[in-house]
Amino acid sequence: MNAIILSAIWGIVMMFAGVFTKDKSIPKYLAYTGIIILFIANAMELYNGTLLFSINAHDMLRTNSFNLTFIAIxxxxxxxxxxxxxxxxxxxGEHVAEYFALIFFILCGVSLSATFNTLLFLFLGIEIMSIPLYILTASDKRNLKSNEAGLKYFLMGSFSTGIMLMGIAFxxxxxxxxxxxxxxxMLGAGRMPVMIAIGLVFLLVAMAFKVSAAPFHFWTPDVYDGAPTVFTSFMSTIIKVAGFFAFIRLFENSFGTIHDQWQNLIIFITVATLLIGNVTAVFQQSVKRMLAYSSIAQAGFMLLALFALNDKAKEGIILYSAAYSLATIGLFAILIKMEDYTIEGFNGLAKKQPFLALCAVVFLLSLTGIPLTAGFQSKFYMLMAAVENGHNFWLVIVAVIFAAISAYYYFRVIQAMYFKEPAREDMVQVVDVTPGFRIMLAVTALLIIVLGVYPEIVLGWMYH
Amino acid sequence: MGKFITFPELLIWLPLLGGILSFFAKKGQSAKSLALFVSLLVLAVSAASLFYTGDKFASWNAVNYYYRNNIGSTFFVKLDGTGRILTFLTALAFPIILTATYRNNYKNPASFYGLMLLAQAGLMGVFCSMDALLFYFFWELALIPVYFLCSQWGGEKRIQVTFKFFVYTFVGSLLMLTGIIYVYLHTAGRVFEDGTIVSHSFSISAFQQVHLGVKEQGWLFWLFFVAFAVKMPVFPFHTWQPDAYDQSPTAVTMVLSGIMVKMGLFGVIRWLIPVFPQASIQYSHIVMILAVTGIIYASCLAIVQDNIKKLVAYSSIAHIGLMCAALFAMNPIGTQGVMLQMFNHGINIIGMWIVVDLLEQQTGVKEISKLSGVAHKAPVLTILLVIIALANIALPLTNAFTGEFMMFSGLYMFSGWYAAIAGIGIILAAVYTLNMIQKVFYGNSNSIVDSLKDISLNEKLILAVIVCIIFFVGVYPQPVIDLTKNAVSVLTAAVK
Incomplete structure (x- = not known):
């Protein structure tokens, strides 16, 4: 509850900051302060149940340690x-304060869609998350690709919103x-009523669209590629996992009792997502596009939680959110600093920037799922959840084979960085790398390794 | 000792720490010396561990940290007979490898030696871990340094070849991981000493006591077997191997062929047969057919090879095939032979690679047809090589003879036919090995070998050590057998 209200307030504060100051760096520091306050407020609620605002939400929002853990992540x-x-x-661009303000509004949406207890609030949360995102996608105003991506995202997004509303109505x-x-x-055993069945399918389609699961993923590569890279980083990680979290909470709480009736749909979506994400990522030449497809591929793995829908799956999705987001944010942060976004652009990075390359290796190994990284633990929990489910063991085998395929495109970047020579010796590969950036990168990489050795740090929050 | 630290911990942490330190070495020479020093230290620890085996020293050889209580995985490392012989092989091989390649100058030596030591730590972990999840951890961790070593310092085609190797093993290990999870979810729960209760456990004893139906065991067997078969490698999972051996830097090839292939055999001994005894008996014929096919197939390919490195690689497939077949005979003498032969094969093949590397370093060619009359230029090298090569084809008095004899006895007890076909492999081994010696070392020397100098003192010493081990184990294999006796009886009891 703290996070929902504070993030909305801070969003407004950020907007005013843009009016009153022309200095570009003030909004940034204000945003740093805001996020720290938000985190502390949320941690207080998680640990002691301290509420900063007393609002009677009529049980339309429900907080527990599970969704507060997710908000903390x-x-x-x-x-x-x-x-x-x-x-x-x-x-x-020019409007720095607004970008930060939009991100805080998105965080409000994230918190809402993590704590909703009514379909109405689910809808509100998803929309509050999406609308600022359309703006952020198109924020590079003079870039045609960014405009195109923004429009495409907006049209497709509104369409899926319509479907979602229709599902809710049914x-x-x-x-x-x-x-x-x-x-x-309240669904009992036996066949579900037609109205509910239609509504379920509509909701499933809309949510699958939001988390870019196949066959509703077609907007993803273009939008991720066209948006300014900093914002791609944000929307392919935090927003995506928030969508997943809402997806899982919705289907567990409202349709969990008839899991066996819609499980086959999830199996189909999972296999399609894994197949399309992984196979298409193999053929990409641009790292940014590759990461877009990799996010689809990782979504396929996260869908296993929806397939399993047990306690291990809950732990899995919490870990996966942390592991996937950290590694992808880190990788995007390095990519932004690169002059050339193609895989060839990474050639010989290890020689010029050994530290950046080392961190990138940690992120890539984590995404591949090599032990000692958070990525391994998250995949491990997902697989454990899926095996515990007890049937359709073949789906687990399919998932691990696609995980092996994913090694191909992640390792291509490692190969480029470490084992290949740059095309031109005088090439400036990396721009604007500050010591602070290096320290943060090291912290991110270290977090990934710590979570890889001892994931109970995060899982412990869940049972607080 | 025992109270503060145990042998298996030392064997894992020493190379790990050494490896990390190595990365920070400023000068290449200091990284080199550090690596050699650490590997000698590990050898000393490992050698000491051979003498403290009794029940009295149980606390010196095992440790169990309660680490991830909530899912029933603990940091449980222990030295048993199999583990002891293989950790000793690993500890012995690294100083030999590092000394033999001491003259080689690698670019970026700090990383090279750091990764080598990390690989050693991973291997030690595989051989010591008694917890399935920990085993999987180390199984993968041994692979990553080797991947970087081969891709960075290998030959021309190194990137593709190493990646092929990586993908093969990665697919295998992921399949094994799903198998581990499946078995884990069927294990009984346990209560830890601090009172926490878990519903399942990853410990090896829980795995061995798990009750699985025959059908379940059947497909779980294959999930595990593929991972081990890729590592060994057994036909038809071997295609990564000749290229990888050819393209890797020699020091890494020695690690791959001397020690890493033993991971596959070790996996079968420690995890596959004890956990799925019924399936192992049920499918032993299929595995045997694959192994025996591999022996003949690899031997035939070795005969027609012109590349001396690929010849050694194919001969290694044939030898491993025999060990795999003897293991699935599942009788005491065959299994004992495998234990012995795992050690012997590691020593012999490292010796072979040292000689091949010397030739390649000095002449720059690895084609048999281009080399001739090396014996005129390098007599000492030739003598030592001939001994190692004869050990490789298991002549009496050499170490491999005892091992192969026992393996064939075991195989014969299982089925005379398999023994007979595998026996052809021995004849073929003599054909390709002697043929290679004859062409490369005897005859008239040509212009390529003119520049060849005889080996220097440290290479002489290393090869002499290897030859001494060959003769010692060949004449008196009893210490090795004593060491692994218990492990063999445990294993054969599991399938009764």
Whole structure:
């Protein structure tokens, strides 16, 4: 609850900061302060249940240690993202304060969609998350690709929003006492009513669109590629995992009892997402596009949690959110500093910037899922959840084979950095690398390794 | 000792620390010396561990940290017979490898030696871990340094070849991981000493006691077997191997062929047969057919090889195939033979690589057809090589003879046919090895070998050490057998 209100307030504060000061770096420091306050407020709620604001939400929002842990991870990742890429956000355009303000509004949406207890608040959360994102995507105003991406995202996004609303309406009409509360849907065993079935499929499609699961992923590569790279970093990580979190909470709480009736749909989406994400990523020449497809591929792995829907899956999604976001944010932070976004542009980076290359290796190994990194632990928990589910073991085998394929495109970057020579000797590969940036990169890499050795640090929050 | 630190911990932490320190070495020479020093230290620890084996010293040889109580995985490392012989092989091989390649100048030596020591730490971990998740950790961790070593310091085609190797093993290990998870979810729970209760456990005893149906065991067997078969490698999972051996820097090739292939055999001994005894018996014929096919196939390919490195690589596939076949005979004498032969093969093949490397370094060619009459120029080298080569084809008095004899006895007890076909492999081994010696070392010397000098003192010493071990184990294999006796009886009891 603290995070929802404070992030909205801080968003407004940021907007005013843009009016009253012309100095570019003030909004940035204000944003740093804001995110720290948010994190502390959320941690207080997580540890002692301290509420800074007493508001009667009529049980339409429900907080527990599970979703507060998720909000803590989202806030921590945003903090790291600010510290790593704050300077690059400044460079996108004139309206620095607004960019930060939009990000804080998005965080409000993230917190809402993590704590919703009614379909209404789910819708609000998802929309508050999406609308600022359309603006951020198109924020590089003079760049045609950014404009195109923004428009495309907006059109496709509104379409999926429409489908989602329709699904909500069907479910509202189909529940016995016409209620928005997700736990009131109350489905017993046996065949579900037609209205609910239609609503479920619509919601499934809309949510699959938001988390870019195949076959609803077509907007992803273009939008991720066209958006300014700093914002791609944000939307492919925190927003994506927030979407997943909402997806899982919705389907667990409202349709968990009839899991066996929609599980096959999830299996189809999972296999399609893994296949399309991984296979297409192999053929990409640009690292930015490769990361876009890799985010689809990782979404396929996260869908295993929806397939399994047990306690291990909950732990898995928490870990996956942290591991995937940290590694991808780190990788994007390095990519932003690169002069050339193609894989060849990374050639010989290890010689010029050994430290950056080393950190990139940690991030890439984590995304591949090599032991000692957080990525391994998250994949491990996901696989454990899926095996514990007890049937469709073949899906687990399919998932690990695609995980092996993912090694191909992640390792191509490692190969370029370490084993290949740069095309031109005098090439300036990296621009604007400050000592602070290096320290933050080291912290991110270290966090990944610590989580890889002892993931209970994060999982412990869940059972607090 | 025991109270503060144990042998397996020392064996893992020493190379790990040494490796990390190595990365920070300013000068190449200091990294080199540090690596050699650490590897000698590890050898000393490992040698000491051979003498403290009794029940009295149990606390010196095992340690179990309660580390991830919530999922029932602990840091459980222990030296048993199999582990002891293989950690000793690892500890012995590294100083030999580092001394033999001491003259080589690698660019960026700090990273090279750092990665070498990290690989050693990973290997030690694999051989010591008694917890399935920990085993998987080390299994992968041994691979990553080797991947970087081969890709960075290898030959021309190194990047593709090493990546092929990586993907093969990665697919195998991920399949094994799903298998581990499946077995884990069927294990019984346990209560830790501090009172926490877990519903399942990763410890080896829990794995061995798990009750699985015959059908489940069947497919789980293959999930594990593929991982081990890729590492060994057994036909038809071997295709990464000849290229990888050819393209890797020689020091790494020695690690790969001398020690890493033993990871596969070790996995079968420690995890596969004890956890899935019924499936192991059920599928032993299929594995045996694969192994025996591999022996003949690899031997035939070795005969027609012109590249001397690939010849050694194919001969290694044939030898490993025999060990794999003997292991699946699952009788005491065959298994004992495998234990012995794992050690012997490691020593012999490292000796072979040292000689091949010397030739390649000095003449710059690795084609058999281009070399001739090396014996005129380098008589000492030739004598030592001939001994190692004869050990490689298991002549009596050499170490491999005892091992192969026992393995063939075991194989024969299982089925005479497999023994007979595998026996052809021995004849073929003599054909390609002697053929290679004849062409490369005898005959008239040509212009390429003219520049060849005989070996220097430290190479002489290293090869002499190897030859001494060959003769010692050949004449008196009892110490090795005593060391692994218990492990063999445990293993054969599991399949009864």
């Amino acid at each position: 989202a806030l921590a990742c945003t903090g790291i993202y600010f510290l790593l890429s704050g300077r690059d956000i400044e460079k996108v 479910i509202y009409g189909g529940t016995p006492n016409a209620s928005f509360y997700i736990s009131n849907i």
